[in-house]
Amino acid sequence: MQYKIIRGYYLTGLGQENLAYYFKVSEDQPEFKTVQTGDVAVSFYQTNEALSYLPALVRVDGIISTEKQVKAYVEAERKDGFPMLPIVEIYQHFYPLLFKKVMENCQKMHEEIKILARQTRQKGGNQ
Numbered sequence: 001m002q003y004k005i006i007r008g009y010y011l012t013g014l015g016q017e018n019l020a021y022y023f024k025v026s027e028d029q030p031e032f033k034t035v036q037t038g039d040v041a042v043s044f045y046q047t048n049e050a051l052s053y054l055p056a057l058v059r060v061d062g063i064i065s066t067e068k069q070v071k072a073y074v075e076a077e078r079k080d081g082f083p084m085l086p087i088v089e090i091y092q093h094f095y096p097l098l099f100k101k102v103m104e105n106c107q108k109m110h111e112e113i114k115i116l117a118r119q120t121r122q123k124g125g126n127q
Contacts, residue, residue, distance in 0.1 A: 002027035004065045005073045006035065006087055008058035010045065011099065013106030016059060021046060022073060023058065024084045031090055037062060040094040041087045051083070057091060 006023040009016045023043055025031050035041070037060055045056035064070060077084050 002032075003070050003074060004032060004035065004063055005070055005084065006041070006058075006060055007062035007064070008041065008043075008060050011040065011057040011059055013102050013109075015103055019048070020061060021058070022084050023087050024074075024077075025087045029087070029089075031087055035060060035063060035087065035090060040091045042089050042091050043085045043087055046085055051085065055088075057094070058087070 003024045003026055006025060007020050008023055009018075009020055011017075023041070025035055031041070039060040041058045041060055043056055043058050045052045045054040064073065073084065
């Protein structure tokens, strides 16, 4: 089985995450031939410690396709026992303005949580 290795960054309500992660696309997927740097793809969310089943958006930052490099990544995956998550598909309907709106609403929600937490602490101290 042939693969392309995708280096990407998660897009969250807080914006683009700082850490790059590596994903794989197999040759039997249509995305194998079409994926490009700058695409937004659908995969699953992960951290350095855990994998999740939550769908997530990933901005494609780089594509590794040389046989030797791909083989090294696949071998590291086997050795580490920590899989590279799959690219499910390229997200064709990504709208930067909608993403900006998501980030703005996330920021509002974050501020509201801080206010409510402060009120709860003050209320707890008054009882």
